Amino acid sequence: MMNSTVIRIAFLIGLCAAFGLGVMLHDVLQQIPVRVSDLPLGEGVVVERASPGDRISEDQIQVLKDKVVLDIPNAQWSTFTNTNSMDPVLDKGANAIQIAPASASEIAVGDIVSYDNVQASGTVIHRVIETGTDDKGWFAIVKGDNNPYKDAEKVRFSQIRRVVVAIVY
Secondary structure: OHHHHHHHHHHHHHHHHHHHHHHHHHHHHHOOOOOHHHOOOOOOOOOOOOOOOOOOOHHHEEEOOOOEEEOOOOOEEEEOOOOOOOOOOOOOOOEEEEEOOOOHHHOOOOOEEEEEEOOOOEEEEEEEEEEEEEOOEEEEEEEOOOOOOOOOOOEOHHHEEEEEEEEEO
């Protein structure tokens, strides 16, 4: 009887330790950038990622016999240079339609934005991975999908030029 009690207690301690380690491991793994394409085939692991917001309703899209019509007010057409930072989503040869957001509340995690990058002295198109506020106000943290690290600067709303609403290959 004493041995079975000791075994049960040891089992419970082990289970609690494993659960605690599992929670800690989960938290650590959430901080590591993972591309599904990097996972070995057959693993069955699917990583949930934030997707861009749905900005175009079905009634704004007309697929006709001879053309496609997108009714998007104030849209701007864009092409991309071959930087590889947003591979495989955006690359040379892809076309996008972008719109200017009216306020920071229209920018969400998962959106792809074009912004004036202070360090690069030009426009960069990357995905929003985090938003927040600090003593200077609203900001977004952005990262190229194919980049291992987030961009160095906090992107302010005044830097954001447009949000990608459609990609045409």
